[in-house]
Amino acid sequence: MDSAVKEKKERNKISVFSNGMKTELFLIIVLSLLAVFFAVTSDVFFTLSNLKTLTRQASIYGVIAIGMVVVITSSGIDLSVGSVTGLSGVVAALLMVNGISIPVSIIIAIITGMFIGLINGVLVYDGKVPAFIATMGTMTVVRAVIMLLTNASMISKLPEEFKAIAQIEVLNIPFLFVVWLVVIALAWFMTSKTVFGRNVYAVGSNREAARLSGINIRKTTYGVYIFSGLACSIAGILLASRLGNGVPTAGAGYELDAIAAAVVGGASLDGGAGSIVGTVLGSMIMATLRQGGVLLGVNSFILEIVIGSLIVGAVLLDKLRR
Amino acid sequence: MPLEHENIIEINNISKEFPGVKALDCVSFAIRKGEVHAIIGENGAGKSTIIKILMGVHTKTSGEILMEGKPVDFKSPLHAEKHGLGAVYQDINLAKDLSIAENFYMGQLPKTKFGLVDFKTMYEETKKTLESINVHVNPKAVINELSVAQQEMVAIGKILHLKAKLIIFDEPTALLTNEEIEELFKIIQMLKEKNVGIIYITHRIDEIFRISDRVTVMKDGIKVRTVNTDETNENDLITMMVGRNTEHMYEIEQPEHGETVLKVKDLCRGKAFRNINFEVKRGEIFGLFGLIGSGRTEIVKCIFGADKKESGDIYINGQKTEINNPEEAIKNGMALIPENRKDEGLALGLSIIVNTNMVAINKVSSYGIINDRKSNEQTTKLVEMLKTKTPSIHQLVKNLSGGNQQKVVISKWLAQESDIFIFDEPTVGIDVGAKQEIYKIFGELLSRGKSIIVISSYLPEVMGLSNRMLVMYEGRQMAILDKSEFDDKKVLKLASGIS
Incomplete structure (x- = not known):
């Protein structure tokens, strides 16, 4: 073969490779490398009990991140997720200690979370308040409401059956993880197979074109924030069960982890791009780092430096590849 | 070749490949000082790619660009602008929330001796430049408040302000009314007299005959030919571009109208x-x-x-x-x-x-x-x-x-x-x-x-x-x-x- 042609073929190969490599594949590689690293450096990392702890923790963050990525794809943002997570846990706890049955308490807690989502949607769509500001407002207000509801103290003596939610296992798989899988499956179906999901991408990609195509922007906006509220309230109930108490500060700061998982997973804060699978992988990478770091006894500040760098690094690499 | 027709830019055997597509294949042509050089071709012919390579938006796969005889390789539009290249794009590229003057001086705001922004000089100089092209708007006006045509004139003004030696116009008349187009042509004429080289990209063939000196026809990433405008005609150009006649383009059979x-x-x-x-x-x-x-x-x-x-x-x-x-x-x-x-x-x-x-x-x-x-x-x-x-x-x-x-x-x-x-x-x-x-x-x-x-x-x-x-x-x-x-x-x- 003539050398110029050969050279050209080589170049094509490289370019095809770098363009064809999806964010998800890249994340799987990162996750595998992390797992191998921790497996080698720590004896306990690959034990069943450690993996169970890891997935339990990852599941709670993971469910919130799923809600977040849907909002981000519509070119919004939801900073209230941490507060809503805390609220639903506290609402469920308060109801239960006052003698309401567990299922009813859970349902009311979930409705509360979705209602906060609706408020976010109304503020963003009807009030035209930028999503960042609107949800920052609800974040602050909801946290204050939690403090008022609980007098800023823990609600203990939750029913054992409720605490069991976080402990039970299905075929040796933690139930929390099963819940996460169900949320993932539903969200994947919703974003890729339903009209609502398509509309979320369309609105996020070009709001005006979507409006002129007859897409109901109001419904779509309400929908994404309500969905995020739903995800947070599920996470809040799981978290309360795991903690065994209604903790007023529960969920504080979770919004940043959720945004990080979505963005590491390939979502664009400009909207129109976001992947459920990517977000799941993003959540798993962060959880693995946290858990692995703890096992190795890494100084927690050093660990935060690593996680912070990872978030920026992942996005940076993704931009460079494109 | 007479000295005043010295080339400002020479493009030699430029190729550009995108994954799976060869956008340009060994394209060569030159722009002389003080000439209006039109480039025409169908969509996908490679016109925009050439411009983007010239302006440092894309990097070329092979070939060379000579500016006044010296090889250049611009890494970014800013880099190209510093060397005297300017482009007026179809979708106007201005910071819409800033004033005209701030747009003119973007990235190089003049300073007073105290290190503060010297607004006085900014406004005065901007006004001068605008008046030189017959645009009478307040340099303090925010871009968003201007009409599309005014915005385009401001974009041209900005490039003049940068003292560009080569200006690229990409479909400049697409959003202009006939009167505004006349204004634009006057400005182009004026630029020619100042020995500025001009690349003029358009879909409107009539414009080529009004203002260009030479035309380069592109097709499927290949240069078809460069001809002197006064030695060609509309039909020849179209034939070179697409190989079909357009006389009956607008004739659509309309059925009987109903209710x-x-x-x-x-x-x-x-x-x-x-x-x-x-x-x-x-x-x-x-x-x-x-x-x-x-x-x-x-x-x-x-x-x-x-x-x-x-x-x-x-x-x-x-x-x-x-x-x-x-x-x-x-x-x-x-x-x-x-x-x-x-x-x-x-x-x-x-x-x-x-x-x-x-x-x-x-x-x-x-x-x-x-x-x-x-x-x-x-x-x-x-x-x-x-x-x-x-x-x-x-x-x-x-x-x-x-x-x-x-x-x-x-x-x-x-x-x-x-x-x-x-x-x-x-x-x-x-x-x-x-x-x-x-x-x-x-x-x-x-x-x-x-x-x-x-x-x-x-x-x-x-x-x-x-x-x-x-x-x-x-x-x-x-x-x-x-x-x-x-x-x-x-x-x-x-x-x-x-x-």
Whole structure:
């Protein structure tokens, strides 16, 4: 073969490779490398009990991140997720200690979370308040409401059956993880197979074109924030069960982890791009780092430096590849 | 070669490959000082790629660029600008929330001796530059407050201000009225006299004969030929470009017109337009002509429910119909192919299939769940019918050429099987070949009993296509003319407010 042609073929190969490599594949590689690293450096990392702890923790963050990525794809943002997570846990706890049955308490807690989502949607769509500001407002207000509801103290003596939610296992798989899988499956179906999901991408990609195509922007906006509220309230109930108490500060700061998982997973804060699978992988990478770091006894500040760098690094690499 | 014709830029054997596409293949030509060098070619011929390589937006795969005899390789538009290259793009590239002066001095604000911004010098110098091209606006004015034409003039001013040696105009007249085009040509003439080299990219062949000295014709990434403008003619150029004759381009067979499908009565919306009255019949093309800012786009947006009306009624098929938003307009059989396809027509970052099914999503879904097979079939059918050039229906729309993007916008409405198609500037920035295909689609729509409203600022297009025409001037309806009354002087007079 003539050398110029050969050279050209080589170049094509490289370019095809770098363009064809999806964010998800890249994340799987990162996750595998992390797992191998921790497996080698720590004896306990690959034990069943450690993996169970890891997935339990990852599941709670993971469910919130799923809600977040849907909002981000519509070119919004939801900073209230941490507060809503805390609220639903506290609402469920308060109801239960006052003698309401567990299922009813859970349902009311979930409705509360979705209602906060609706408020976010109304503020963003009807009030035209930028999503960042609107949800920052609800974040602050909801946290204050939690403090008022609980007098800023823990609600203990939750029913054992409720605490069991976080402990039970299905075929040796933690139930929390099963819940996460169900949320993932539903969200994947919703974003890729339903009209609502398509509309979320369309609105996020070009709001005006979507409006002129007859897409109901109001419904779509309400929908994404309500969905995020739903995800947070599920996470809040799981978290309360795991903690065994209604903790007023529960969920504080979770919004940043959720945004990080979505963005590491390939979502664009400009909207129109976001992947459920990517977000799941993003959540798993962060959880693995946290858990692995703890096992190795890494100084927690050093660990935060690593996680912070990872978030920026992942996005940076993704931009460079494109 | 005489000294004053020394080349400012020489492009030697430039090639550019994108993954899977060879956008340019060994292209060479040169721009002389003080000449207007037109580049023409169909969409995808490689015109924009050349410009982007010159301006440092893309890097070339091979070849060399000489600037005044020295090899250069610009890494970014800023880098290119520093070496005296400037470009006026079709979609104006200004910081819209800043003042004209701040745009002129962006990145190099002058400072007083205290290190603060020297606004006085900024405003004075900006004013001088603007006046040198006959633009009389306050340098403190914010870009957003200016008309499109003024914005374009400001963009030109900014480049002059940078003392560019080579200026690239990419479709500069697409959004300008005839008067404004005259102004622009005067400026170009002035630049020529100052020995500035000019690259002029256009789809309007008549303009080439008005202002260019030489023409380079491109086709499929290859340079066809560079010729002296006075040694060629329109037909030769078109033949070089596409290999077909365009004389009968606008001739569309119009079927017998049926009943009135749309009637607009006394429609008003603030200052945008007052008391608009017209009817559109089944199977006809109704033209809407006016200069930019005359209210034509505003009228159709209002009919389509995208903007609220102030008063007046809309009748569809004889029924008085309230249309409060695009959803209701769509339900009543209306389709809007907006002026600005990138901002209003398409979700550029999404695929053809998603864009195509954006309106008629209910036809490929049940209970809110999309049927992938149906949605694939629908899209494939429309891609084939409209001859959209794409490797796959999953291709992102931003990777398509202008003409093919426009076809995707049209396909949304074909999927919906709308009855009244409103085309706002359907052929802006689209080459001759794609234009013809769009007109063919018009004919197809009419034969299926659809009606078309077409807005265009290109008079031969509206006159050639439409059966009747409403002429606007500053929000006022000046006249509705029948085909037999069409006369370009008469229409232009009306559009300038002279009745």
